Amino acid sequence: MSTSFVLLGLLATGPRHGYELKRAHDDRLPRAKPLAFGQVYATLGRLERDGLVEKSGQDREGGPDRTSFAITEAGRTSLDEWLSAVETPAPFVTSTLFSKVMVSLLASGVDRARAYLTAQRSAHADRLRELTATKTAADSPFGDVVAADFAIAHLDADLRWLQTTLQRVADMDREKRP
Amino acid sequence: MTALLSAAGVAKHYGRTPALTGVDIDVAEGEIVAVTGPSGCGKSTLLHCLAGILRADAGTVTYRDQDLGLWSEKSRSRLRRTDFGVLFQFGQLVPELTAAENVALPLLLAGSGRREARADAQQWLERFGVDHVAEARPGAMSGGQQQRCAVARAMVTQPRVLFADEPTGALDALAGEQVLGELVRAARDQDTAVVLVTHDARVAAYADREVALRDGANDPSGLGVGS
Numbered sequence: 372m373s374t375s376f377v378l379l380g381l382l383a384t385g386p387r388h389g390y391e392l393k394r395a396h397d398d399r400l401p402r403a404k405p406l407a408f409g410q411v412y413a414t415l416g417r418l419e420r421d422g423l424v425e426k427s428g429q430d431r432e433g434g435p436d437r438t439s440f441a442i443t444e445a446g447r448t449s450l451d452e453w454l455s456a457v458e459t460p461a462p463f464v465t466s467t468l469f470s471k472v473m474v475s476l477l478a479s480g481v482d483r484a485r486a487y488l489t490a491q492r493s494a495h496a497d498r499l500r501e502l503t504a505t506k507t508a509a510d511s512p513f514g515d516v517v518a519a520d521f522a523i524a525h526l527d528a529d530l531r532w533l534q535t536t537l538q539r540v541a542d543m544d545r546e547k548r549p
Numbered sequence: 550m551t552a553l554l555s556a557a558g559v560a561k562h563y564g565r566t567p568a569l570t571g572v573d574i575d576v577a578e579g580e581i582v583a584v585t586g587p588s589g590c591g592k593s594t595l596l597h598c599l600a601g602i603l604r605a606d607a608g609t610v611t612y613r614d615q616d617l618g619l620w621s622e623k624s625r626s627r628l629r630r631t632d633f634g635v636l637f638q639f640g641q642l643v644p645e646l647t648a649a650e651n652v653a654l655p656l657l658l659a660g661s662g663r664r665e666a667r668a669d670a671q672q673w674l675e676r677f678g679v680d681h682v683a684e685a686r687p688g689a690m691s692g693g694q695q696q697r698c699a700v701a702r703a704m705v706t707q708p709r710v711l712f713a714d715e716p717t718g719a720l721d722a723l724a725g726e727q728v729l730g731e732l733v734r735a736a737r738d739q740d741t742a743v744v745l746v747t748h749d750a751r752v753a754a755y756a757d758r759e760v761a762l763r764d765g766a767n768d769p770s771g772l773g774v775g776s
Contacts (some may be wrong), residue, residue, distance in 0.1 A: 488769040495714070496771070499754035507730045523751060530750045534587075 374406070375414055379423060379450040380444055386427040386441040389415060399514055415440055423449055452517060468529060481540055489532050495526050495533075500528075552598060553578045553742055554710055558608035560765075561594050568594040570765040571608065576710065579740040581733060583756035591765040592746045593714055599744060600633055600712045601625035612710075630659045634708035634741075638731075639701050639719040642687040648674060648694075649683040652702045659706060675703035693724035694715060700732050707739050713775055714746045729755055 381387065381395045389411045397405045412444060423446035428439045444449070468491070475484040506519040519529040552575035562578055569591045571590040573648045576582050576599075584592045585706050597603040598610055612632070618626060629635070634655075642651045649670050656756035674680040677697040679690075687695050696717065716732065717725030733755050736743045744758050753759050761771035 481707050484769070492771055496750060496754070496759065498615065499750060500756075503751075503754040506688070 373452065375418060375423075375452045376408065376450060378411070378414055378418065379446050379453075382424060382440060382442040383447065383450060383526075386439045388430075388437040388439045400518070418446070420447075472521075472533070476540065481544060484540065485537065488537055490531060492533055495530050499523060499526050551578075552576060552582075552611070554610075554612050555689050556599060556608060556610050557608060557686040558606040559595065559596060559598055559605045559606055561591075561603060567765055569598070569605070571612075572762065572765070572767055574599070574767075576742050576744060578709075578739070579742055580758075581736060581743040581745060581756040583745045583759045584745060584755035584762065585750070585759050585771070586762035586768060589749060590762040590768075592748075594610075594764055594765075595762065596712050596714055596744060596746050600635060600710075601628055602635075618767070630655065630664050630745065631706065632709045634706060634709065636699055636703040636713040636716045637695070638715045639692070642695055642702070644687050646677060647655075647686055648690065648698045651687070651698055652705050653762075655702060656762050661764035669705055670701070673745050674698065674706045677701045689737070692720055692730065696720060696724075696728050697731070698736070700728060704732075704735055704739070708741055710742045710744065712738060712744050712746075715748070716745070717754075718747075719753065 377396060378392055378401065379393075381392055381399070389408065392415075393406050393411050395409075415424060419426070419440070423443055424440045425443050426438050427441035429436050430439070431437065436474050461523060471487065472484060502519045502523050504514050507523065511519075555573075555575040558565070558571045559569055559575050560571050561571075561628070572591070572595055574582070574584070574595070584595060585698060586592050594603065598605045601610070601612075601620070604618060606656070612628070617628075619627070642648075646654070647668065652670035652673055653663075653666040656669055657663065661669070661729050671680060674683050677700055679697045681691050681693050682698075687692075687698070690698070697720070700716070703713075711732075713732070717729050720728060729752060733743070735741075743756070745752065747753055759771065761768040
């Protein structure tokens with residue numbers, strides 16, 4: 372679960388309490404789903420149980436007590452291992468997009484697949500345009516730009532795959548004709 | 550929407566080989582339009598017809614309500630110096646001239662004085678962040694710097710339409726993106742329309758909209774593949 376490691380990564384820069392962690396997470400990973408407070412505390416609880424973080428102090432600034440957490444040596448080792456581990460490249464091919472194209476080719480025929488691909492391509496192109504606008508706006512935060520790059524690269528890969536698939540289908544169709 | 554530049558039913562053959570078989574496109578004032586499609590679909594030929602570099606065999610190309618097909622080569626050539634800017638993938642700077650001389654060139658050709666042309670060129674080099682190589686020749690510049698100079702040269706006459714054919718195709722992703730971002734910002738500031746030819750969806754995403762071609766004709770599906 373990468374949330375644990377993201378929190379460990381944020382703690383690696385210095386001790387923080389739960390609210391600060393949530394804010395840092397939402398600032399640094401603006402395109403990720405915002406963290407719920409409950410999730411922050413539940414994750415910190417698990418990390419503490421496993422000896423990866425420890426309580427490092429309490430403060431009260433005109434509000435309720437707040438407990439700060441710090442990363443432990445074991446936490447740094449665990450974070451380091453996670454950062455060194457290469458992700459399995461497999462999950463991309465399990466995407467809904469892939470399933471839909473395969474199923475429409477199998478079950479509904481080329482015309483249906485083409486209609487779906489046309490609509491999908493248009494939606495992808497619109498999203499690419501939005502992301503590009505976000506990225507090129509003069510005041511875009513660095514986190515937004517990097518997140519837009521990530522999304523653009525993946526959408527572009529989808530688009531190229533859609534195009535190649537169509538090309539293959541068209542070639543196959545041509546060969547079948549007398 | 551009134552079109553600044555439009556093509557209707559434009560066809561063009563190279564010998565017996567058809568490159569365009571009837572393409573329609575409208576570009577409004579200040580609008581950025583991407584012309585997309587697979588290799589050999591006729592995008593570059595369309596750009597050359599729109600820019601008045603090639604004369605269409607059939608159909609019309611209209612700029613400010615005037616049929617460019619009726620214009621003499623001399624008039625079209627003048628139009629390219631005053632109203633149009635052209636930008637290609639690479640190799641467009643004159644190797645014997647410095648960056649500043651390259652950028653000043655279109656102004657000199659259009660009849661500006663030497664000093665004024667030089668001052669304008671310097672401003673555009675600054676705008677694209679390459680004023681520090683103003684005295685360098687293209688051979689001594691990086692690909693990104695050369696392309697920034699080429700964009701400065703294409704924009705220095707403040708054209709009404711900029712024609713860009715794969716303008717960042719020779720650059721790595723980040724350099725290409727920076728050049729493209731600056732080009733689009735400059736075009737929007739000047740209210741310059743851009744016809745951006747590309748096969749790359751990421752480049753097309755900088756445009757306001759896309760006109761896709763396939764086999765020399767409009768391709769409403771945008772898929773670039775026939776049935």
